[in-house]
Amino acid sequence: MASTVKIQSFRNLAYSKQQVFLGLAYAIALIAGVTLIIWLKPLLEANDLACGKHVIALFVPFGSVGLVLALLVITDSFSKFHFLYLVLLYVVLMLLFADLFFNPIWHYYFDDPGRYSSYAHFILAEGTLWGGDALGGMGANTGHYVDQPGFRYFLALMIKILGGEHRLMQLSNMLIYLVALLIFLGVARDSLSRNHFTWIAAFLILSLPYAANNILDGLSEWLAVTLFFFFVSLIIRERVIAAVVLLALIPFVRQNLLITSVLLVAFLAITLAKGKGRLIVIAVFIGILCLPIYHNLYYAGEFRLLTTNRGNHIDWNSFSTVMQSIFNLVIWKSVRYLGYHPHVDYLRTIVAVLFAPLGTGLLLYFLFRIRSSARYWYLALAAVTVGPTILFGWGYFPRFVFTTQVIVLTAIPLLNRNMKVTQKMVSQV
Amino acid sequence: MRLLISLVAVCLFCVELDALGNEDIDVLRSSGNCVNCQLDGVEIEKEEFIAADLRGANLSSVNFESVNLQKANLTGAKLNYATLAGVNCRRCQLKQAKLEGANLFYFCGEKADFSQATLRAAKLAGANLRGANLSGADLQRAIFVTTNLQNADLTGANLSNTYLGPIVFHGNLIQSVYLGGAQLKFANFSGADLNGLDLRGMDLRGVNFRGADLRGADLTGALLEGADFSGALLSAANISEGALEKARIVRAGNLEFLSELWQWRRQ
Numbered sequence: 001m002a003s004t005v006k007i008q009s010f011r012n013l014a015y016s017k018q019q020v021f022l023g024l025a026y027a028i029a030l031i032a033g034v035t036l037i038i039w040l041k042p043l044l045e046a047n048d049l050a051c052g053k054h055v056i057a058l059f060v061p062f063g064s065v066g067l068v069l070a071l072l073v074i075t076d077s078f079s080k081f082h083f084l085y086l087v088l089l090y091v092v093l094m095l096l097f098a099d100l101f102f103n104p105i106w107h108y109y110f111d112d113p114g115r116y117s118s119y120a121h122f123i124l125a126e127g128t129l130w131g132g133d134a135l136g137g138m139g140a141n142t143g144h145y146v147d148q149p150g151f152r153y154f155l156a157l158m159i160k161i162l163g164g165e166h167r168l169m170q171l172s173n174m175l176i177y178l179v180a181l182l183i184f185l186g187v188a189r190d191s192l193s194r195n196h197f198t199w200i201a202a203f204l205i206l207s208l209p210y211a212a213n214n215i216l217d218g219l220s221e222w223l224a225v226t227l228f229f230f231f232v233s234l235i236i237r238e239r240v241i242a243a244v245v246l247l248a249l250i251p252f253v254r255q256n257l258l259i260t261s262v263l264l265v266a267f268l269a270i271t272l273a274k275g276k277g278r279l280i281v282i283a284v285f286i287g288i289l290c291l292p293i294y295h296n297l298y299y300a301g302e303f304r305l306l307t308t309n310r311g312n313h314i315d316w317n318s319f320s321t322v323m324q325s326i327f328n329l330v331i332w333k334s335v336r337y338l339g340y341h342p343h344v345d346y347l348r349t350i351v352a353v354l355f356a357p358l359g360t361g362l363l364l365y366f367l368f369r370i371r372s373s374a375r376y377w378y379l380a381l382a383a384v385t386v387g388p389t390i391l392f393g394w395g396y397f398p399r400f401v402f403t404t405q406v407i408v409l410t411a412i413p414l415l416n417r418n419m420k421v422t423q424k425m426v427s428q429v
Numbered sequence: 430m431r432l433l434i435s436l437v438a439v440c441l442f443c444v445e446l447d448a449l450g451n452e453d454i455d456v457l458r459s460s461g462n463c464v465n466c467q468l469d470g471v472e473i474e475k476e477e478f479i480a481a482d483l484r485g486a487n488l489s490s491v492n493f494e495s496v497n498l499q500k501a502n503l504t505g506a507k508l509n510y511a512t513l514a515g516v517n518c519r520r521c522q523l524k525q526a527k528l529e530g531a532n533l534f535y536f537c538g539e540k541a542d543f544s545q546a547t548l549r550a551a552k553l554a555g556a557n558l559r560g561a562n563l564s565g566a567d568l569q570r571a572i573f574v575t576t577n578l579q580n581a582d583l584t585g586a587n588l589s590n591t592y593l594g595p596i597v598f599h600g601n602l603i604q605s606v607y608l609g610g611a612q613l614k615f616a617n618f619s620g621a622d623l624n625g626l627d628l629r630g631m632d633l634r635g636v637n638f639r640g641a642d643l644r645g646a647d648l649t650g651a652l653l654e655g656a657d658f659s660g661a662l663l664s665a666a667n668i669s670e671g672a673l674e675k676a677r678i679v680r681a682g683n684l685e686f687l688s689e690l691w692q693w694r695r696q
Contacts, residue, residue, distance in 0.1 A: 047499070049477075049497055104519070104539065106497070106519065108515060109495065109535035110494075118535065118555060122575060125577065
């Protein structure tokens with residue numbers, strides 16, 4: 001109630017006063033950002049490891065943008081003009097790193113980012129589309145995909161465009177994520193009630209530090225989330241084919257989201273008007289979904305869709321051991337969804353606690369808030385998105401908590417839409 | 430009895446040596462420098478010794494997997510049989526360092542100075558040596574698989590009996606390199622300056638010479654099946670028409686070699 005009164009009083013301010021207030025917020029965010037970057041940048045100069053405590057300066061642009069964005073959401077002032085201003089704010093802060101743009105970065109070679117990096121450089125050096133998993137240790141003597149397939153191609157593209165794997169590439173990836181998030185918020189604002197929009201936006205703003213962490217680490221989850229932001233934005237803007245293309249690419253980047261994307265395409269297909277539109281959507285989806293099959297057939301002679309490097313926590317000995325493993329896993333991993341992991345440092349815990357408990361709370365909250373016709377879809381979506389990561393996901397906490405929570409919560413504007421509108425837009429395909 | 434005393438003495442000596450080693454690693458951790466220190470056999474992982482001064486240090490048989498040594502000074506250091514897999518040694522000084530039999534799997538030695546260093550039988554699979562100075566380095570019997578030597582300086586390096594395939598050699602000036610007995614199958618010399626290079630009788634099957642400068646190079650008796658000479662400068666190169674006919678314009682796939690990559694690490 002108190003926040004409603006404050007927003008109302010903000011809205012009652014004269015337009016010019018609102019502008020002055022928001023302008024001041026931008027100015028403070030800019031000055032604070034510049035000061036922090038100048039103060040923290042020497043740490044970054046000394047060490048070329050892709051991510052660690054020394055890269056704290058690279059979190060500042062997201063922090064500054066996040067603060068202004070939070071204010072815009074609270075005061076219900078977010079608009080396309082602010083989209084441009086926020087991007088401009090990010091770019092201005094990003095330019096403070098100009099002298100370090102081309103400093104190359106380095107990953108631990110055996111970890112996921114190191115392997116993606118090796119594959120990407122190999123793809124570029126050899127001019128091949130072969131994923132090169134044989135380079136990665138886990139894929140010795142194999143021609144098929146062992147690690148997540150898609151991210152290496154994106155990375156190779158970025159290296160090709162920007163001329164290397166360096167700080168500029170990390171900052172550019174953060175810009176891509178930010179643009180996708182802001183576009184999503186712009187679109188979702190019209191599709192959700194103000195209250196629901198505020199909560200989802202608050203969650204996304206609070207998850208920005210981890211999103212930055214994921215990008216700086218060189219992991220692939222942020223790209224899947226970015227594609228999902230664009231997918232939801234495009235669907236709501238009635239660009240169905242383009243949206244389905246992105247939806248089909250998500251499992252190419254993160255195969256643990258395969259069932260999620262299949263479920264969502266089923267949702268679209270079921271809510272479609274009859275006719276060739278439905279067939280086109282399904283054909284496009286399947287055609288792109290099978291990218292790993294084409295690759296594995298061509299380079300390894302194997303008909304294989306799924307990668308082979310999957311964490312496995314299940315004891316497959318017998319039915320009872322399987323059930324026991326699943327029970328233990330659910331108990332063990334539940335606390336991850338509150339932001340706790342016993343083996344990570346306090347900084348990572350802070351980053352996780354910022355968003356994970358709120359995300360979990362919102363997941364449960366929306367279960368009882370979504371209209372009855374969409375509730376079952378929502379429940380199924382949450383189950384198939386969270387489920388595989390509970391059973392198979394490991395490492396780099398809280399990447400899976402982040403991915404699953406963001407995807408389920410950002411799907412709400414899509415699930416919650418009036419079915420008639422959905423039918424109308426898809427019948428135009 | 431004497432035997433027992435001798436054994437005890439040897440054990441005590443070993444313990445003493447071990448203790449010395451541990452002390453030196455503590456010195457390195459606390460000060461970031463350890464000139465001429467004894468760190469042989471030390472095993473650490475993912476630690477940071479940025480710009481450390483390790484000149485003349487004995488690091489033989491250490492296991493420094495994924496350690497960050499960027500800009501470290503290892504001039505004259507002994508790193509024989511060291512495991513330096515995944516180590517970041519960007520811009521390191523490794524002049525006259527001894528790296529015989531070292532495991533440099535996915536080693537990042539970008540712009541590092543290896544001049545006059547000994548890298549005999551070193552395993553460089555997946556290593557990034559872009560822009561490195563390898564002039565005068567002894568690389569006999571070294572293993573290069575998917576090693577990136579883009580713009581590296583190999584002037585006067587000895588690469589005899591090396592395994593060089595597949596490898597990225599873009600833009601190299603490797604005119605005076607001694608390649609006697611080297612296996613170059615499927616190496617990638619695209620755009621490299623190989624002017625006047627002696628490649629007589631070598632196995633160059635599947636090698637990518639696309640856009641390379643081979644003027645004055647001697648390819649007499651070389652095996653050239655599947656080699657790609659598209660865009661290469663071949664004026665005055667000693668190469669027979671028959672051999673060139675055998676070389677295909679489209680390069681054959683080189684993927685078969687990558688399955689061998691991991692084996693080099695295990696050796």
